[in-house]
Amino acid sequence: MNSYKILVTNDDGVHSPGLRILYNAVRDLGRVYVVAPETPKSASGLGITLHKPLRLERYKLWEDVEVFTTNGTPSDIVYLALNEIASDFDLAVSGVNIGDNTSIQVILSSGTVGAAAQAALVGVRSVAFSAAVNEPDQLAGDYAERIQKASRLIAEWVLRKGLPEGVDILNVNYPPPDKWSGSVEVAPPARLRYLQRVTINYDPRGRRYYWLYGKSIEPQEGTDVYSLFVKGAITLTPLSLNLTPEGSVYKRAVEGLLSLVDTIRARVS
Amino acid sequence: MNSYKILVTNDDGVHSPGLRILYNAVRDLGRVYVVAPETPKSASGLGITLHKPLRLERYKLWEDVEVFTTNGTPSDIVYLALNEIASDFDLAVSGVNIGDNTSIQVILSSGTVGAAAQAALVGVRSVAFSAAVNEPDQLAGDYAERIQKASRLIAEWVLRKGLPEGVDILNVNYPPPDKWSGSVEVAPPARLRYLQRVTINYDPRGRRYYWLYGKSIEPQEGTDVYSLFVKGAITLTPLSLNLTPEGSVYKRAVEGLLSLVDTIRARVS
Numbered sequence: 448m449n450s451y452k453i454l455v456t457n458d459d460g461v462h463s464p465g466l467r468i469l470y471n472a473v474r475d476l477g478r479v480y481v482v483a484p485e486t487p488k489s490a491s492g493l494g495i496t497l498h499k500p501l502r503l504e505r506y507k508l509w510e511d512v513e514v515f516t517t518n519g520t521p522s523d524i525v526y527l528a529l530n531e532i533a534s535d536f537d538l539a540v541s542g543v544n545i546g547d548n549t550s551i552q553v554i555l556s557s558g559t560v561g562a563a564a565q566a567a568l569v570g571v572r573s574v575a576f577s578a579a580v581n582e583p584d585q586l587a588g589d590y591a592e593r594i595q596k597a598s599r600l601i602a603e604w605v606l607r608k609g610l611p612e613g614v615d616i617l618n619v620n621y622p623p624p625d626k627w628s629g630s631v632e633v634a635p636p637a638r639l640r641y642l643q644r645v646t647i648n649y650d651p652r653g654r655r656y657y658w659l660y661g662k663s664i665e666p667q668e669g670t671d672v673y674s675l676f677v678k679g680a681i682t683l684t685p686l687s688l689n690l691t692p693e694g695s696v697y698k699r700a701v702e703g704l705l706s707l708v709d710t711i712r713a714r715v716s
Numbered sequence: 717m718n719s720y721k722i723l724v725t726n727d728d729g730v731h732s733p734g735l736r737i738l739y740n741a742v743r744d745l746g747r748v749y750v751v752a753p754e755t756p757k758s759a760s761g762l763g764i765t766l767h768k769p770l771r772l773e774r775y776k777l778w779e780d781v782e783v784f785t786t787n788g789t790p791s792d793i794v795y796l797a798l799n800e801i802a803s804d805f806d807l808a809v810s811g812v813n814i815g816d817n818t819s820i821q822v823i824l825s826s827g828t829v830g831a832a833a834q835a836a837l838v839g840v841r842s843v844a845f846s847a848a849v850n851e852p853d854q855l856a857g858d859y860a861e862r863i864q865k866a867s868r869l870i871a872e873w874v875l876r877k878g879l880p881e882g883v884d885i886l887n888v889n890y891p892p893p894d895k896w897s898g899s900v901e902v903a904p905p906a907r908l909r910y911l912q913r914v915t916i917n918y919d920p921r922g923r924r925y926y927w928l929y930g931k932s933i934e935p936q937e938g939t940d941v942y943s944l945f946v947k948g949a950i951t952l953t954p955l956s957l958n959l960t961p962e963g964s965v966y967k968r969a970v971e972g973l974l975s976l977v978d979t980i981r982a983r984v985s
Binding site for chain 1: 756758759760761762763764765766767769770771772791792795796798799800820821823824825827830833837838862865866869870873877880881882883886898899900901902904905907908912913914917919923924925926927928929950952954955956957958959960961962963965966968969970972973975976977979980981983984985
């Protein structure tokens with residue numbers, strides 16, 4: 448068992464209690480490497496840093512645990528870890544994020560899932576963990592213990608069995624503490640979670656600024672959002688990064704594009 | 717024709733010649749709104765800015781063209797534009813990016829495709845355009861003219877016919893100028909384009925820093941990378957943002973996860 452190499456990362460930064468919970472969940476499953484952003488990098492998606500240097504610092508942050516921090520994004524962390532720490536991770540776990548990562552809209556902008564996605568692309572099995580809370584302080588007590596226990600079971604299962612065929616990432620969301628029902632469900636992602644809106648305000652010099660925020664959309668039955676918030680279930684969502692429409696849809700799309708292909712061919716030499 | 721509302725954006729920033737080419741390509745297809753990052757935001761993926769204020773400035777940047785700039789990401793731009801400029805865009809075009817956006821790995825980290833993806837998620841038809849060059853200066857002369865002409869044909873076609881069913885984004889890549897063969901192909905994305913590597917160097921104070929870079933992987937036949945670089949074709953890639961594995965694969969994945977569901981149910985209350 449102790450030969451497994453496990454990368455633990457997140458996007459909320461090294462001081463998030465979610466990182467500690469995830470470390471505790473997997474600490475005795477193998478050799479664990481914790482690498483996290485030095486400051487929060489929420490909503491950084493799969494963004495990587497190509498145009499500036501990255502730092503990698505080594506700390507003893509918790510009692511006896513060695514932690515690496517970086518100024519890079521969660522995606523950068525995967526590549527830094529694979530190049531500078533160990534090239535043969537058996538598992539990458541990311542989180543536990545403060546805030547759910549449900550719906551395609553949120554998943555694709557999520558740094559938590561972003562790190563898992565980068566790991567998956569280079570062949571490392573990966574799981575993203577998120578909890579539907581607003582504040583770090585909520586990740587405490589009984590709720591944190593249940594999350595740690597479930598995360599451990601999931602990590603252990605994936606280490607032993609691998610992810611099902613065709614699945615790149617297992618995206619795990621924990622329900623809000625006051626809605627926790629004890630059930631566990633597998634559900635596909637909704638498309639949208641928020642209507643994105645903008646508030647306008649004025650700085651002390653009278654110049655206008657904008658701030659983005661999301662207005663929740665009513666959850667649709669059969670989606671991860673519904674399973675998490677309406678049914679209060681621990682929600683497991685198998686994700687594929689294959690961006691190609693499925694078989695027959697792709698075929699029809701190619702046929703549909705033929706008239707465009709012909710037009711360009713005829714008019715651009 | 718002139719009733720169409722078109723959003724033009726990019727991730728290389730307002731000073732990129734690619735933005736100007738794309739504006740010129742669509743300028744007489746409708747009412748065109750140019751909104752771009754004030755500085756380059758390459759590789760920002762679908763990242764959005766939730767934790768700081770955004771600015772939106774209005775300039776007359778080119779002769780007579782009104783341009784908005786922002787400190788936000790390409791994804792932010794889509795939401796700013798939809799909330800503050802016009803809520804009913806018929807088309808969002810992003811690019812022309814300096815550098816190709818081929819392979820799932822690069823596509824998911826791309827700010828150019830990121831903007832197109834955010835637009836697609838909220839129901840705006842979108843096309844991402846990229847050119848396989850290393851430097852802005854290469855987007856000039858004959859090459860730029862051909863790109864402008866082809867981009868115009870593509871935008872016009874999508875405005876008239878829409879994207880094929882099941883397609884969220886049309887991802888367009890133009891081949892390197894010295895490989896341009898005149899052919900046009902539809903191809904799905906490769907999985908990987910680069911082996912991500914890290915160089916190590918030392919700053920003037922002797923502190924170590926890291927810099928990420930990609931080592932190209934040999935292109936596989938039948939992929940966007942092969943079509944673009946080996947065949948020199950204008951490469952059209954229909955993308956789906958549906959992150960769920962297709963039909964039977966998803967079914968088997970759900971069955972495969974049942975033992976995990978049962979384990980968590982039994983052991984976490």
